[in-house]
Amino acid sequence: MTGTRRPAAPLATTDPAQGQDRVQRPVVGVVLLTMNDRPEEERASQATLLAQRGVEMRICVVGNGCTPDVVPAGALTVVLPENLGIPGGRNEGARALAELDLPPDYLFFLDNDASFPGPNVLARLVAEAGQHPEAGYVQPRLTGPDDTTTPRRWVPRLRAGDPGRPGTVTSMTEGVVLVRRTVFDQVGGWCAGLFLYHEGFDISYRIWARGFTGWYAAGLRMHHPLSSPSRHALFHRLAARNRVWVAYRNLPAPLIPVYLAVWTAATAVRAIRGGGARESWRGFREGWAGRHDQDRRPISWRTAWRLTAAGRPPVL
Template sequence: MPLPRIGVVIVTMGTRPRELDALLASVGKQGVPAARVVLVGNATPLTDVTTDATKIPLDENPGCPGGRNVGLELLRASDDVDVVVELDDDGLLIADDVFYEPELVLRHPRTSPARHAAHYRFTARNRVWLTRRRLPVLLIPVHLGVWVFLSMARMRSLSGARAWWGGFAEGARTPCGPRKPMKWRTVWRMTRLGRPPIL
């Protein structure tokens, strides 16, 4: 029985070049090589990365899942892989038989996404965008005001607060996509169910 053809998607924001180089090297050292490796650059041009992988530099940062999906679409369209391995740029394959080790169990250490300043920035930006797109105009300042108060009350990091306010400003001044606000009937129903859209 032939081995499955492995496709690898690696997503990077270009902020960890040493770790990315080590990961690419560890992928290349696998006993059975990957049929195709795709490197997706979330808002990074990938010009400083030397690799035989297919590079896909994105102008925007769609987040890790969005970047992964771009790579998966490319692999799907190529139709030359059976199994896909998705890796973050700070991953490392510590053995040369990782792709084909049936006993292997992968675990990510218990860590909070709040350890990265980008977490605060994207959370704030995305919340502002979502609020601008989905809430009636009269509720936008109420919702954002309550959310600012709660977020700042919970904030434990000065660098996180700076990143959060940067994301908030970005969400307020950049396009949020097409507006499709919920109807007031929906607002009332959510409120009756104990989930008023101001929290």
């Protein structure tokens, strides 16, 4: 679905450089989604975005089923007539940025309540990408507003005891990630059908299948409110459904039952502690029933080995 697009004035940039020096700076397209449900957080987040230095920014605000109320001066806007979900909305923003006269070198996907703690974070992420050309995506360490607390689910590797340790990773935290635009285009963007949850696992599998890796720049921090998605009943259903779809879309056939068995056991244990068993079972059944509607492109056994060697076998 393509929504209504509103062209920018000149497109947003906060870098005062002019002439040839300006052209040579890396261009980063920033995609922000909104449903106009947290305007104060959005204003605060955008203020830290506009304070970034050292890169050229092209900002696109996507209204997921709405016309955005909070938009930086000069930003491109996309108005979608209905909520396409997070991955679908982000795809529309990336598509709009790719159609500009000067498409971005990188895409940065930013949650509308996440913030940059300093003015050089985006430039340093781009620098990390330059130091790791094998990485299709680079992401910072995400913390709470205290700049210290990092929940386990925000660390993109299995060994999450030390969230400050950088390295190659095989999954991602989707709301604060820098992706090379050419790589994003090669893998076809986010899987819109997932709607919400686990789209990072899906796209990272496909990025690794193209021969790239992921890089966790743990020395760079970004902030996000500390909240748990499991407080919502919808989380349990969609997370279970999407686990099935991610497995069916990406894994070699012999690994699918192993992956689903591992995650079913993990979900059962979590349900004992935090509930959600009924909704999880409902989501699993929905995922299994709809698996054949997914675009199946299984990774090779070589990619499965690379993922395992990088610290996360593709059954976990």
